[in-house]
Amino acid sequence: MTAEQVLEVDGLSIAAGPVPLVHDVSFRLRAGEALALVGESGSGKSMTALALLGLLPRGVAVTAGSVRLLEPGDPSPLDLVTAGSRTLADVRGRRVAMVFQDPMASLNPSITVGEQIAEVLRRHLGMGRAPAARQAVDLLGAVGIKEPGRRAGDHPHTFSGGMRQRAVIAMALACEPAVLIADEPTTALDVTIQAQILDLLVRMQDELGMAMLLVTHDLGVVAGTCHRLAVMYAGRLVEAGAVGEVFDDPAHPYTSALLAAAPENAMRGRKPQAILGTVPAPGEPPPGCAFSSRCAHALPDACDTAPIELVRSGSRSVRCARSAELRELQELREPAEATP
């Protein structure tokens, strides 16, 4: 598939006043591609996602870099970092849409679900009241809400969590955006519902040929959903590559540790391995690798003195001083057999 690029994030840095939160993050999104942005709480993944739509909270701002939204045949891509609020409002929901973590809170409780979806259509596509309402019903049907015609007139409180997230997805996809940002879309849902919502996202992404940025801390979510994976730690990208490759052969000790910590391991008879310690507080980054204090493979001098550069080779990149030798030794792969 030679799909064109739709989003280019280059050297994005975000800070809350003097405190840097995200440092020099770059990635590309192609049409039809799903990229997972993975990291634990405080890694800066959500800030990165919010920055793409100019939604950073008060006091937090982009300090460097660009977020270019490309359109085929458009020679001058739009930089969402410098775009004015009117331009941003036109982009939001039309070309870049977002799904939030908590479906219970992301629908307006006092407006019917159908109206909330129709509102987006009327805002961006200039549809009339009646056609927008009909389209909203179709969209609800498309995301798997039963009896969409009747449910469109109901208020969100009559919807279950999974159904609300479906409605939120219908709202996000109403204008067939080029990019969908999903910020932990299944974290607040029951496990049984999670898979359905992920399936829905993948299906809709396929149908619409959208690019998707899936922000999550759950590697189990990434496996069946995304093509590529970018791992963030303490505000920096530490590893990026195709999901299969990274899972099979992690190049960064943090990725390896994350994989070992995944609860999915429990089903294979292995105990999830906790990563000891905590993410360094933003504002006091260690001089070298931010992960070195928690890394089982960290060596004095090699890891904790100078900043480590992100090294690119082919489709993969990694930020680790010892990555090459550790991979050589197969230190980062999971043990092939379960140890009882």
Place this chain on the structure above:
Amino acid sequence: MTAITAARRDTLGRRLAGRRDVALALGVLVVLTLVALAAPLIAPHDPVDQDLLHRLEGPSAAHWLGTDESGRDVLSRLLHGTRVSLGASLLAVSVATVCGVPLGLLAGYLGRGADLVLSRVADALLSIPGLVLAIAIATALGPSLTNAMIAVGVVYAPGFYRVARGATMTVRGQTYIQAAITTGCSTTRILWRHVLPNVGTPLIVKVFLTFGYAILAEASLSFLGLGVQPPLASWGSMLKRAVRYLEQEPMLVVLPGLVILVAVLAFNTVGDGLRDALARRDREPS
């Protein structure tokens, strides 16, 4: 599912009706409104028609509630007075709502500088006693009920401003507001479509409670002669004229006083009832 929605929809009505005092007060308000609307149709006499041969008479078949010092029919004047008093109160409450609510929404949503400036202005206005300002304006512009009630409305506006601002600040942080932003809503649209409906509850309560105060303000102004001008009648102006004949015909004072009392009480009771009913609804898990 529709059954659930339907049930939830009338719980509010049922709860209001379930409290006997609130149901009664609601009934009073409905009657007052109808009277205000239909006063010219139902009044047995012209409220300004004088009949100097029948002054200060007690109740009779021709004049159910008697006549006043100029021989005008008291019942007709009360009915027409309802229209004047409620109309004036409605004006004040409307002015207060129209001034206070949008600014409150803005201040609560934008915060920072806008909030700081608007809140100081509101504080300054709050320090002015409403009636005194209304009297000052009425003195400056000449006695006119409209001017006076607009002044009253302006003085009441900070109350609405504060309620709207506070409620907006809690709504602002909700995810659905951010979700609305991500769908490309403008600030105006977010305030109108997403914030206002969710801060409506305390505002409705505030409207009813303020209505009661506005009735009192109108009565006070008219009693002082700064409100409605003769020969027009309002509850307050009827009181004013009747006081002079207190000893001859005490009913002339009692009747408008009673009507004012009942109307204010009804508005306050409905406001209280609404607050309780809505508070319980909002606390319910959905």
